[in-house]
Amino acid sequence: MEVRLTPDAAQDLFGSALSPDRGFAQTLDASDALAGLRDRFELPCREGVDLIYLAGNSLGPLPTESRHAxxxxxxxxxxxxxxxxxxxxxxxxxxxxxxxxxxxxxxxxxxxxxxxxxxxxxxxxxxxxxxxxxxxxxxxxxxxxxxxxxxxxxxxxxxxxxxxxxxxxxxxxxxxxxxxxxxxxxxxxxxxxxxxxxxxxxxxxxxxxxxxxxxxxxxxxxxxxxxxxxxxxxxxxxxxxxxxxxxxxxxxxxxxxxxxxxxxxxxxxxxxxxxxxxxxxxxxxxxxxxxxxxxxxxxxxxxxxxxxxxxxxxxxxxxxxxxxxxxxxxxxxxxEEAGMDRLRAKSLRLTAYLEWLLAGSLGEGGEIVTPRDSERRGAQLSLRLPGRARRVHGSLQRAGVIGDYRQPDFLRLAPAPLFNTFEEMWRAAEATRIAVREAS
Ligand SMILES: Cc1ncc(COP(=O)(O)O)c(C=O)c1O
Known part of the structure; x- marks a missing residue:
């Protein structure tokens, strides 16, 4: 993956270890104490393959135990x-x-x-x-x-x-x-x-x-x-x-x-x-x-x-x-099991990492309108992609990355610490970069 601009939040959180390599994402997942919670969900999938579900800000996925309840x-x-x-x-x-x-x-x-x-x-x-x-x-x-x-x-x-x-x-x-x-x-x-x-x-x-x-x-x-x-x-x-x-x-x-x-x-x-x-x-x-x-x-x-x-x-x-x-x-x-503090700590890292990976990939006029300061945002990143948000959203859907489109030119991606992984951020950023290039 290309090296790109570096928003401060990711630098603050990951320091010199920060890397655009997929292996870095895998290392983050390997040391994530909350990683196991993902298995407690039935995540949306297509033809047996899990989608990268970044739409938990619209509708969270099904906790397996909720089906039984x-x-x-x-x-x-x-x-x-x-x-x-x-x-x-x-x-x-x-x-x-x-x-x-x-x-x-x-x-x-x-x-x-x-x-x-x-x-x-x-x-x-x-x-x-x-x-x-x-x-x-x-x-x-x-x-x-x-x-x-x-x-x-x-x-x-x-x-x-x-x-x-x-x-x-x-x-x-x-x-x-x-x-x-x-x-x-x-x-x-x-x-x-x-x-x-x-x-x-x-x-x-x-x-x-x-x-x-x-x-x-x-x-x-x-x-x-x-x-x-x-x-x-x-x-x-x-x-x-x-x-x-x-x-x-x-x-x-x-x-x-x-x-x-x-x-x-x-x-x-x-x-x-x-x-x-x-x-x-x-x-x-x-x-x-x-x-x-x-x-x-x-x-x-x-x-x-x-x-x-x-x-x-x-x-x-x-x-x-x-x-x-x-x-x-x-x-x-x-x-209860995860605790809001631990969830927030992972959420800050997931979102900052995704932001860092996306920087420089959004094409002409494209920007992240969500504040760059982690303290002034939650999980969601809102991308403004003038004239191409709908097309980028469509390409992402086809690539198995589920975010949502809001008129006129917003794409919302929301990593959720209960079930998203760092490697998914890497794959979502890659898919976004390709989708933006194709839509430009
Ligand atoms: C900020 C905000 N307010 C209100 C609503 C409306 O919610 P409901 O349809 O549950 O009344 C929504 C729904 O997404 C929302 O995001």
Whole structure:
């Protein structure tokens, strides 16, 4: 492979050992303490050959044990029917309780601060119902640019629901140049500038398009100082980067569990509500029977008053979708086994190595828009390939390298430390170099 430009992150991590030879990648794999976890997944394959799966930022692959977990629940359904809700072992009635402690560890929370329920967009609506309380001058919502469409639609429709005009009530902060990173100082300046007009801040932890990781602690602090409520969409952050939601005093967060958490397509999402709110059962919310105290939930018409649990699970609405939830247990067990710190350490190395291998291979105008500083990104590298991203994506697919294409000219590649190898980075970079050359 040709020697190319050297982004600093890889130099910092690998020092003088860094080499473009495939053998170097193999050496890294040989000394990788997490390498064995790859065998705990059924990785997508074509004609019996594993694909190089770099799309875990869209949909994580199937943990083998999750297949069995679903089969077990199907079997319970077949043999127990309705009694499956209460019959030991592992009654469905308590299914979500199994996930709370491991999930809390992934996001840096207490178990009573998290719940598993609904889809991400639904949960963002529920969070805004509780936490967006416009009053007086304080009505505006600060969001990011580029913003995931669903988040923007949530914000716009909530504003309209309150009779407000999104054009004036939304405050957007984004990069100075299209595709560049957002400066946290600009978010702070926007908060200071708009002061008592900002009711709520809703930002992505890791931006879906650029892969930039925001300094969530810094933003949470700035929002609090300005008197605004702060919430994060952690779709691309959960299971990807270390989070300390409790310590950072984030008010709320929501995420999907089908990306880095590997919980399965459309897996129920997660919410975090800081304990200072979660334990306040008088806090306004849109309620349902599953958020009621489980001890009295089945008293039904005998106890008609809503008595929400004094934790984040008090925001649940409906009975849990058992078959959709079953994969989550084994998926989270892999995080317990690996630990977020070790996963992050490997993730930094995988991503920096891929970045280093790709540098100089992206052709005219081609660039990696994800910040070069490892502390400002998660696993994902976003490549901007003007006029040829779609073709490069197509060639990579044919070569067995699975990333994803985002209009107009972005290609996203996300190495995941639970199942990707360093040699796959080498092969993916090689395939990208060839695909770019053919598309140019
Ligand atoms: C950043 C972000 N927000 C929101 C969503 C919407 O998620 P859901 O379809 O689970 O509501 C996604 C989905 O990929 C996302 O990446």
């Amino acid at each position: 679903v089969e077990r629940e199907v079997q319970r359904w077949a043999s127990l029917g309705v009694d499956g809700w209460f019959e030991n072992p592992l009654p469905w009635y308590e299914i979500d309780e199994r996930f709370l402690a491991p999930l809390a560890r992934v996001v840096g929370a207490e178990p009573r601060e998290v719940a598993v329920m609904n889809g991400l967009t639904v949960n963002l609506h529920l969070m805004l119902a509780s936490f967006y309380r416009p009053s007086g001058r304080r009505r505006r919502i600060l969001i990011e640019r580029p913003c995931f469409p669903s988040d923007r639609f949530v914000v716009e429709t909530h504003l309209r629901w309150h009779g407000l005009d999104p054009a004036s009530a939304i405050l957007e902060v984004g990069p100075h140049d299209d595709g560049g990173p957002t400066d946290e100082a600009d978010i702070e300046a926007a908060l200071e500038g708009a002061g008592d007009e900002i009711a709520l801040v809703l930002l992505g932890g890791v931006n879906f398009l650029t892969g930039q990781l925001l300094d969530l602690h810094r933003i949470a602090t700035a929002a609090r100082e300005c008197g605004a409520v702060v919430g994060f969409d952690l779709a691309h952050a959960t299971g990807n980067v270390p989070l300390r939601l409790h310590d950072w005093e984030v008010d709320f967060a929501a995420w999907c569990n089908y990306k880095y958490v590997n919980g399965g397509p459309g897996a129920p999402g997660g919410i975090f509500i800081h304990e200072r709110h979660a334990t306040d059962s008088r806090l306004g919310r849109l309620g349902g029977w599953w958020g009621n105290d489980p001890a009295t939930r089945f008293r039904m018409q005998l106890d008609p008053d809503f008595a929400p649990r004094a934790d984040a699970a008090g925001w649940q609405l409906s009975c849990p979708p058992i078959l959709a939830m079953a994969p989550l247990g084994p998926a989270l067990a892999l995080f």
